[in-house]
Amino acid sequence: MLEIWGRPYSSNVIPVIWTANELQLPYQLKLAGGSFGKLDTDDYLHINPNRMIPAIRDGDFSLWESHTIVRYLCSKYSMGDLYPENFEQRAVADQWMEWSGTRAFTPVIQLFFATVRTEPHNRDLDNINKYRKEAEQVFTILENHLSTRKWVAGDSFTMGDIPLGAVAYRYFNIEIERPALPNIESWYARLCERPAYQKHVMRFFGTNPQEWQALEVACAVEGD
Ligand SMILES: N[C@@H](CCC(=O)N[C@@H](CS)C(=O)NCC(=O)O)C(=O)O
Structure with a gap:
């Protein structure tokens, strides 16, 4: 299942969570950053070497930078709609x-x-x-x-x-x-x-x- 790493109150994480919900994608929110920590772990280093949120893991694929994640999700799941074909x-x-x-x-x-x-x-x-x-x-x-x-x-x-x-x-x-x-x-x-x-x-x-x-x-x- 798609994993979204971040905090639901974080300004750069909100667009990613919103996108997943616009697209009605099932996902697991992995609380990270701020008081939730986890950014310093070896595991997270492989997900986002910047040790920042948001990041996603979609199977074996990891991605960071909020706008890039929004584009990725929209192009993969909403071609011709949220991701215009024109x-x-x-x-x-x-x-x-x-x-x-x-x-x-x-x-x-x-x-x-x-x-x-x-x-x-x-x-x-x-x-x-x-x-x-x-x-x-x-x-x-x-x-x-x-x-x-x-x-x-x-x-x-x-x-x-x-x-x-x-x-x-x-x-x-x-x-x-x-x-x-x-x-x-x-x-x-x-x-x-x-x-x-x-x-x-x-x-x-x-x-x-x-x-x-x-x-x-x-x-x-x-x-x-
Ligand atoms: N350009 C990055 C910025 C990421 C960023 O600045 N993330 C902040 C939160 S909004 C962060 O990871 N701060 C450390 C923390 O929350 O612990 C993006 O859009 O994803």
Whole structure:
């Protein structure tokens, strides 16, 4: 059976778990990373020599890098659907997957660390404002793109919506000011209708470090 190694609250693991559930693949979640450890074992070295999560094992085959895993699962199990057959549509889906990592992820994860993962009395407002403005600039690019399409690669949901959809959930659920982004909000509302997104992305992640840690430990029942 497919093994997914990681923590269900980890930003790079969430897209992989979400993908497996979109595709209705049976899998075993192997809790690893953070307080679950296991990344230093000899066994894990063979799965991911970077000693990071996520990674998967599919029979004898191991793979790491979250976006690559999403592409692998979609191309193997969803050719012509989540993995578009049309070259241009696939390239656009790919483009937004990369963009999610190179442009959108950083300001949002920095905002997440500066709020949820920092005690309220230690929060640095200048830092929060810096990343809030960066996120606004970056999301304006997506806002314009979504003015003429329902999903990032056209009329249907594809792998291109996955890493970005996970970033969007964090952006819309941290306690910061956000500008009106009507096209992104409509796209996000469509994501929120998807059962796999509801279950594996739309997780309450707390508002401070204690709440976050308690939720992460509580998710141990999901793994082995
Ligand atoms: N580019 C990698 C980044 C992987 C990464 O940074 N993973 C973090 C968690 S999000 C990690 O393994 N941290 C160590 C830990 O969680 O113990 C990917 O997308 O898979």
